[in-house]
Amino acid sequence: MGAPWHQTLAPNSPPGEFSGRVVNEYASGTGTDSCWFTNSKYAPFTAITKPGYGWDVNGKNLWGADFIGWKLETVQYYRAQNKVPCGARFSQQMIIDAAYSPDNPSSYSGPYTDNHGVVFYGVAYEVNSLGGDITATTVTSIRNGQVATNTTWK
């Protein structure tokens, strides 16, 4: 499941500006997985796992947790197969839904479809670089260059 990441949308002005809106994730581009090998029981880990999944933005402009990185079982497997050090990298396109549909400003794009098949308009506001590395003694979760190491995620 990886490490839990919590995000704050900016600018927070006025406070809670994005409260009640939903941010959705989508796959973007092609990722890489240097842990994978031909006979591996795991498929290459090269993309986000829940395209269209949405998080509610709360009154403090916070959303999450977004769990990023390797599961414990995969860490143990690739270590046992002598594949470490190794890691995975992929991109995450974020889209925030329209504030007051149907009065969408022309800057909104879409339509987008969420994971439950709901169609909406919104703003593609950023692409995040996600990933995780495994060494013989450490595991890291990576988001846009920030790194969390050896926490208690599973």
Added chain:
Amino acid sequence: MRIVRLCIVLGSLSLIGLAQNQTTLTTNPKDTARPVSALLDQLRKRERISVTYEDPRYSKRADMDEKPAEFSYIAEEFHAPYDTEATVARMLRQYGASGGLTFAVVQDGMRLHVVPSETFDSTGQRVRQDSILDTVISVPSGRRTTSQLLQLICDEVKKETGYQIDVGPSDPTTTASTNQAVDHQTARAAIGRLLDSLATPGAFVWDLYYDPADRTYGLNFSYVGPAAAPAQKPVSH
């Protein structure tokens, strides 16, 4: 003579037409030791079909198929669910005829499932083998996360069969709560029902891979639903 020429011309045109509509999928042995899974994955991406795959339990890694595979079809073959099943069955027959192991395709709800029918024993002989996900399991209802429920399903399969299934990094389950129970269902149906509570029914599919060196399975997921590729074009109002 004119009629003969016309027939030749028309015949050539229809051949060209067929060639234009035909798609040929190929697998690269450098990329996979599971050609059937690789072909199915290409079909998922191109035709958005909801189909799962399960490895045979090989005795050793050397039994895994590292030869290239190929499959040709025309897009019209995927217009109806029955046609889709027939086309996947044709792919499996062709793979078997080329010397590969025998697989079967079964429909269960929104998904097709490609499951092993045989494997190689330790002496290299072909022996019958059924799908491990045919295992009937039960999980009582209770407040738990979708991630915990998936783990419980895998744990129940291990209790019944002795084989461990580890959930891979592509796991789409979350910390969201569920009360779902599993009441004497196959593990296949239980996983499918759980996945259908997370997204549009049939949107998530899986590849269940077996590593004979590790003697365990890895459960991997892919997404074939409508949220696979967001549109990027601005909208005018």
